[in-house]
Amino acid sequence: MPTLTGASKLELLFRRSAGLDVDKSDLRRFDEFLNQKLYDLLLMGQVTASSHGRDLIEPYDLPITKGLQNSLREFKQLDVELELEPILEQLETLPRLDLDYTNDTRDKLPEIAGALAVCLARTFKILDPDVKNPQTRHWDQAIRIFNLLL
Numbered sequence: 290m291p292t293l294t295g296a297s298k299l300e301l302l303f304r305r306s307a308g309l310d311v312d313k314s315d316l317r318r319f320d321e322f323l324n325q326k327l328y329d330l331l332l333m334g335q336v337t338a339s340s341h342g343r344d345l346i347e348p349y350d351l352p353i354t355k356g357l358q359n360s361l362r363e364f365k366q367l368d369v370e371l372e373l374e375p376i377l378e379q380l381e382t383l384p385r386l387d388l389d390y391t392n393d394t395r396d397k398l399p400e401i402a403g404a405l406a407v408c409l410a411r412t413f414k415i416l417d418p419d420v421k422n423p424q425t426r427h428w429d430q431a432i433r434i435f436n437l438l439l
Contacts, residue, residue, distance in 0.1 A: 298369055302403065305367045307410035310422045318428050319406070324379045326405050326439055327398060331380070335388045346390035348397050352439075357404055360411075364403035371399040409435070 296313045303309040311319075334350035343350075353361070376398050412431045413423045420427060 298371065299406075302364075302367065302369050302406045303410045305369065306363065306407040307414045309410055309413060309420065312422070315423065315428075319409075320379065322409065322428075322432055322435070323376075323402055323405055324383065326435060327376065327402060328380060328383045329439060330401065331386060331390060331394075334390070334394070335386050338388055344388055346386075346388050346394050348391075348394045351394070351397075351401070353401070357401075357408065360407040361400055361404035364400060364407050367403070367407070369403065371402050373399050376402055 296316050299316055299319055300311055303311045330351045330353075331346060333352045334346040337350040337352075338344070338346045341350075373396070377395070409431055412434060413420055413427050416427055416430050423431075
């Protein structure tokens with residue numbers, strides 16, 4: 290199974306955004322989290338596009354909150370680039386959406402993935418300000434929060 294991020298990019302993202310140390314064991318959890326949250330955003334974008342009578346999901350259909358938008362800007366400043374192809378390959382493993390998305394939407398997925406990574410890393414620090422390397426309980430708590438809100 291391809292990974293959405295390489296271990297070195299994940300380490301860099303978490304270190305730069307929240308001062309956290311993550312390792313290769315965190316990669317699988319992160320990929321599962323990211324894959325599901327991107328799918329959730331696209332699923333809700335599908336609802337918006339459909340309600341406006343469109344058959345393609347546009348970037349503005351995605352439910353990007355103010356906080357996620359701020360994290361998107363912060364991700365861009367971190368100088369870490371995520372690849373599009375692994376993201377698309379992972380999304381293909383999930384149930385197919387009823388609508389397709391535009392090239393503009395597709396091209397935004399790496400930035401959105403980066404913003405979600407920034408949010409996740411900072412959530413770990415909110416849950417435990419002293420955490421240096423997120424443990425299973427941190428992952429479980431953070432994922433439960435994201436599932437509740439996103």
